[in-house]
Structure formats: structure tokens, C-alpha cells
Amino acid sequence: MxxxxxxxxxxxxxxxxxxxxxxxxxxxxxxxxxxxxxxxxxxxxxxxxxxxxxxxxxxxxxxxxxxxxxxxxxxxxxxxxxxxxxxxxxxxxxxxxxxxxxxLPADDLGRLPVRANPLVVVFDRPTTPGNLGTLVRSADAFGAAGVIVTGHAADPYDPKAVRASTGSLFALPVVRVPSHREVLDWAGALDVPVQIVGTDERGPVDIAEHDLTGPTVLAIGNETHGLSAAWRDVCDHMVRIPITGAASSLNAAAAGTVALYEAARQRRSA
Incomplete structure (x- = not known):
């Protein structure tokens, strides 16, 4: 005992x-x-x-x-x-x-399950533990293989992040890496070509008009400045979430949730 x-x-x-x-x-x-x-x-x-x-x-x-x-x-x-x-x-x-x-588990991208058609979320430099936990919860709910946190960021093991994830932190891998480079190396080593799709309020294409049914890394920027210049440079596509009303933009976790829902919707219909 x-x-x-x-x-x-x-x-x-x-x-x-x-x-x-x-x-x-x-x-x-x-x-x-x-x-x-x-x-x-x-x-x-x-x-x-x-x-x-x-x-x-x-x-x-x-x-x-x-x-x-x-x-x-x-x-x-x-x-x-x-x-x-x-x-x-x-x-x-x-x-x-x-x-x-x-x-604490290892921050090893090898923890991400290798699937034939992966959907992985990147949260670039999140500043708020609650937002990070919320995005982890959404990633779990909409079938993502895992969440990658890049740069100087909030801690997914902060109590506020753990609570906001409502336990989803334990159901799918959440891995911290220093920059976009590690993500590119990981994606490049997969057996399938992976598109990197960034979200931005000024993206040239509505997210519903872009094909998210194939292997995808979905990159979400931080709450204040969005995606870093380095991430923007490596994205294959930039998409926007159309909004109306007085809101100038969506909360980062909310934007990530919408993007994940759209990816899940497209994949169900494919």
C-alpha cells in the first residue's frame, strides 16, 4: 500500500x-x-x-x-x-x-500522435493562461491531435489554464517549443505534406472558403499582436473569420475555437 x-x-x-x-x-x-x-x-x-x-x-x-x-x-x-x-x-x-x-510531461513533439490526416493547433505566444486552457479544451472537443505553444508564452500547467481546459489538458498532448522552427521540422518529417494556415482579421480569404480537410497546422496568434512576423512568413495561407457588429476582433481563444469548428465541419462533410 x-x-x-x-x-x-x-x-x-x-x-x-x-x-x-x-x-x-x-x-x-x-x-x-x-x-x-x-x-x-x-x-x-x-x-x-x-x-x-x-x-x-x-x-x-x-x-x-x-x-x-x-x-x-x-x-x-x-x-x-x-x-x-x-x-x-x-x-x-x-x-x-x-x-x-x-x-510534468516532456515538451517533445514526438508526443503528438502521427495520423494520416492530422489537425494540429499552434498558439503563438499566448499571454493569458485562461485563453490557453480554453483553446486546449476546444482542440480536444473538435478533434485536433494536439496543441503546440510557441515562444514566450503562458504556462499550460498554470492552475488557471488547467481549470479552463476542464481536464482536456490530460486528454491530448500540449507541447511547448521555442519557435516556429521546431514546428516546421516536425511537420517536414511527416509522411504527408502539411499546410500551415494562419488566422488574421485581415486575411485575404474567409476561413469557410479555404480547404481545411487535409493535413493542417492551424496557427493562432496571441491576444494583442496576433501571429508573429516569423509565423506569418512561414504560413502557406492566411485566412480570416468574418465578423460584424461593433467588435473589432475576436478573443484569441474564441478565434481558435471558431477555426477548429470550421475544420471539424469541413472534415465531417468531406
Whole structure:
């Protein structure tokens, strides 16, 4: 049986877990992050992620869900007071039943599944964890093979990004790379030619008029400046999402969601 720790104070172990919530550097150094919420924890276990520790409140017995997670994950358990669990859970009014400390996967493009007709999303330099998590959720919902995050960007393992993904972070690969170059090398090594399609409000073609049924890398720019000049230069096509009303543009995650829906629509009809 996995060992059980009992944490009664804000000791070194607690401080390490707390640092995982707000300090990206410490997440990277420790190679782990803290996961909050029933669905994200369930999907992390279901998809075989490395569960390093399960944190539970030292109090009433666990629910059926909590017992199942403990049994399936087989990870060491730490019992914390309700007050300490509330601090880590991010909710003032109640202590979460379970929290999970999960190992970070490698940022390796080899994690992306090689499919005959891949659809992969690139998010270039996203600045907001919530937007990044939302796009991961949309990529999962509309059948993308994975999400690639390029450049100096928000962290997909930030608690806000994990929550916004509603667990989809654990269902499809999300890989961080320094620039467009790594993506081009990966795409060039595939057995099929891949088109790179960028989105821009001034793109010359409406997205619905461009064929997205073949192997595609769909590039979404960041919230303020859109795609970088480097990404624009390597895109084979630039498309726009037509909008009306007083809005000058769409939120980056919303634009990515629309583009993914259009790709899925075309592929269903092909």
C-alpha cells in the first residue's frame, strides 16, 4: 500500500505544493504541478499521467469517487487539515476532497500522435493562461491531435489554464517549443505534406472558403499582436473569420475555437 503522510502545519512539503500554484519556475524545477477539480483529476488518472501524491482532507471519509481515485492511482497519500486544503484548493468556502500533484510531461513533439490526416493547433505566444486552457479544451472537443505553444508564452500547467481546459489538458498532448522552427521540422518529417494556415482579421480569404480537410497546422496568434512576423512568413495561407457588429476582433481563444469548428465541419462533410 502507498504510504500516507500527515501534514498538520505549513511545513516544507506544504510550501512546495503551494509554490506549484503560483510559481512557474518552481513547477519546472520540481517537474510537477498541482491539479484541482474533480474532472481534471479524474482525467489525469484515466489517461495515465504520473500521479506523484494525492492530497486529501484529514476528516470525514472520502466519497466513492475519491476512493476510486486513490485505488486507481496507487499514489502516496498526504492528509492535510481542512484549512490547508482550502489554501491549496483555491476556494475559500470549502476544502476540496482531493488534490493531485502530477508530474510534468516532456515538451517533445514526438508526443503528438502521427495520423494520416492530422489537425494540429499552434498558439503563438499566448499571454493569458485562461485563453490557453480554453483553446486546449476546444482542440480536444473538435478533434485536433494536439496543441503546440510557441515562444514566450503562458504556462499550460498554470492552475488557471488547467481549470479552463476542464481536464482536456490530460486528454491530448500540449507541447511547448521555442519557435516556429521546431514546428516546421516536425511537420517536414511527416509522411504527408502539411499546410500551415494562419488566422488574421485581415486575411485575404474567409476561413469557410479555404480547404481545411487535409493535413493542417492551424496557427493562432496571441491576444494583442496576433501571429508573429516569423509565423506569418512561414504560413502557406492566411485566412480570416468574418465578423460584424461593433467588435473589432475576436478573443484569441474564441478565434481558435471558431477555426477548429470550421475544420471539424469541413472534415465531417468531406
Amino acid at each position: 502507498p504510504r500516507t503522510l500527515r501534514i498538520t502545519s505549513r511545513n516544507a512539503a506544504f510550501q512546495q505544493w503551494q509554490a506549484l500554484l503560483g510559481n512557474r519556475t518552481k513547477r519546472q524545477r520540481a517537474g510537477e504541478f498541482l491539479v484541482q477539480g474533480v474532472r481534471p483529476i479524474s482525467l489525469a488518472v484515466e489517461h495515465g499521467w504520473e500521479i506523484r501524491t494525492l492530497l486529501t482532507a484529514d476528516g470525514p471519509g472520502l466519497s466513492r469517487w475519491g476512493r476510486d481515485v486513490l485505488e486507481t492511482a496507487g499514489a502516496p497519500r498526504a492528509l492535510l487539515s481542512a484549512e490547508l486544503m482550502r489554501e491549496l484548493g483555491g476556494k475559500d468556502e470549502e476544502a476540496p476532497e482531493l488534490l493531485a500533484v502530477v508530474g
